Amino acid sequence: MRACLINPIKKVFFEGLVYSIEPSNGFGGFCDCGGIMSQKGWVEDWLMIAECENCWKVEAFLYDNYRFVERFEIKVLALIDFLNEILTESEFEALVQKANGVSYNYSSFNKAKRKLEEMNLKLEEILDHLRGTQLP
Ligand SMILES: [Zn+2]
Known part of the structure; x- marks a missing residue:
């Protein structure tokens, strides 16, 4: 997966890293x-989501030094679905167990934590959102 919008944390995953979006509105171009299209937000000055x-198609518009480079459709994923895409099953489980204060696999949790941090996601923020999540 190259990119997706993550709800409800309002961040965008793009080529391996997660970025915060500055909300914006206004004209975002024409759809196929x-x-x-209406703007949803910007990552600094180089990625616009509309x-x-x-x-209801969502697209990312990529810029380089204010020059338009390309646009492409992106998926909108709930945080839990996003985590399921980027983590293994045991890593996801450990994260949910940790968030819920029950015993968890230490090594799976550490792997999950490292993956999140390498993507610029803050562990505490993710745990906050996972609190109360039930495992299947
Ligand atoms: Zn459309």
């Missing part, structure tokens, strides 16, 4: 369907 008001 003919609809108008959503079509007609078909």
